[in-house]
Amino acid sequence: MKLTLERSALLTGLSHVQSVVERRNTIPILSNVLMGADGGRLTLVATDLDIEVSESVDASVDAPGQVTAPAHTLYDIVRKLPDGAQVQLTINDDDRLDIDAGPAHFTLPLLPSGDFPKMTADGFTHDFTLPASELSRLIDKTRFAISTEETRYYLNGIYLHSKDGLLRAVATDGHRLALAEQTLPAGSDGMPGVIIPRKTIAELRKLIDGTNADVSVAVSESKIRFTTGTVVLTSKLIDGTFPDYERVIPRTNTKELVLDNKVFASAVDRVQTISAEKSRSVKLSLTDSNLALSVNNPESGQAREDLPVNYDDEALEIGFNAKYLLDVAGQIEGQDATFMLESASSPALVTDSDDDQALFVLMPLRV
Known part of the structure; x- marks a missing residue:
């Protein structure tokens, strides 16, 4: 694998995916970001086994290939490179990653890309689209009430569901409850009620912050997928039953x-x-x-x-x-x-x- 791309494009892509990676991992491959270069694009993927975020950025690909490298270290290196720098990524003869940008040179260890876990993304039964501003509103109005009590795991997220012709988001920790709703988007009628985990909500909110683009949402009984631009976030859902919140209103x-x-x-x-x-x-x-x-x-x-x-x-x-x-x-x-x-x-x-x-x-x- 050998490619060259602009520092800001690489930094943006890494910033979107690396925050999913936990700082401490018992499984070494989960500390890495999967990089695949082909057809004028570099695709970056990171996961913690519950959430997967991927993004593709423009690159000049001289030799296609796929590798995994330490996510946080790579992000920190690129973050500290000068603005406007052209970054060259190359797999050297020792199967390590060479990073070159002007006079700066780094070499990072790699792990086999074949060991990187892939999250299946099939079985989605409902697809709909929301403006990022509307999705942000549903999140911001409710997420402060998400419970942090792990024993009641079914409260550790936002309950998204359709109700009386409306798309409704609800969160509660038993002491307070927050509810926000809006007109039901086309394609969401009859969708299963899903509980989106707290970490997924935080990552999604960062991805759509400050943008007015549309966000495509796909829902199944066990997963949810958000797509905006070239970024795709796929997450497992909380497997539990959200309480009958209407009774406490x-x-x-x-x-x-x-x-x-x-x-x-x-x-x-x-x-x-x-x-x-x-x-x-x-x-x-x-x-x-x-x-x-x-x-x-x-x-x-x-x-x-x-x-x-x-x-x-x-x-x-x-x-x-x-x-x-x-x-x-x-x-x-x-x-x-x-x-x-x-x-x-x-x-x-x-x-x-x-x-x-x-x-x-x-x-x-x-x-």
Whole structure:
């Protein structure tokens, strides 16, 4: 194998695939990136056995071939080469990879390409296309609520499914729930409900960050594939049953609190400064047109801040985790957030004045 390509093209391709590679691997080949050169293209593939990312870039191929090289080391080398450099990749007589760029020369060890695991990508039953901005919105509105508790593995991802003519994304950790939906794209009707793992979501979000291109999505019972431009991400799905989340969305809460979201978030951030690190609880005390945020921590003191709000129901005191409040506030696009409340022990429903296709549920804390 021998080829030459521009440093920025190689760096972009490596940046997309190498982040899948775990820093510590018990299987040496998984630390490597598979490189295949043929027909004026260099194809790069990396995997952790659960996720596979591939990308092809333009290259001047003098001798086709296929090898695997250490992914992170190769990425670091290319990242440190000067802008505009022409990079030559060659397999030398010792079956090692020579990397030449101007006066810089590196040699890396290789492992046989035949040992590199390939993820099968067949059996997809539904294909549809989404603009990257719409897919980003579904991810951003929900991923903060993904559980990190490994024992409840079926909550360790975003549940993507079709519902009543809409494509819906849901995530919950049992303490809060986030839901976002949009018009059902052509080809997705009747798709199986799938749980996309947390790591896959993170990698996908990086791949589509800042682009307005379309993303093709293919779904089967066990895998999902995202394609945008020359990048393809294929991932296994979480094999589990997502809980009946509709049961925890309050539909009959009658006490309406409307507040300026940015003002509220800033106040929560201030008073939570002295909250106990473990619970981060903040008490919301509601009276006519006033919200008092307070924290009482025997070890570090007290804090209170009053805000003018739209509220004209009976007085109510309810507590929430401050971080969870800030997470939800960070997803509110409009000026106002609306809290529908019922009692100190009932979950709160939060909606966005500018987005009627998203909602959030917060479980209260005792304060």
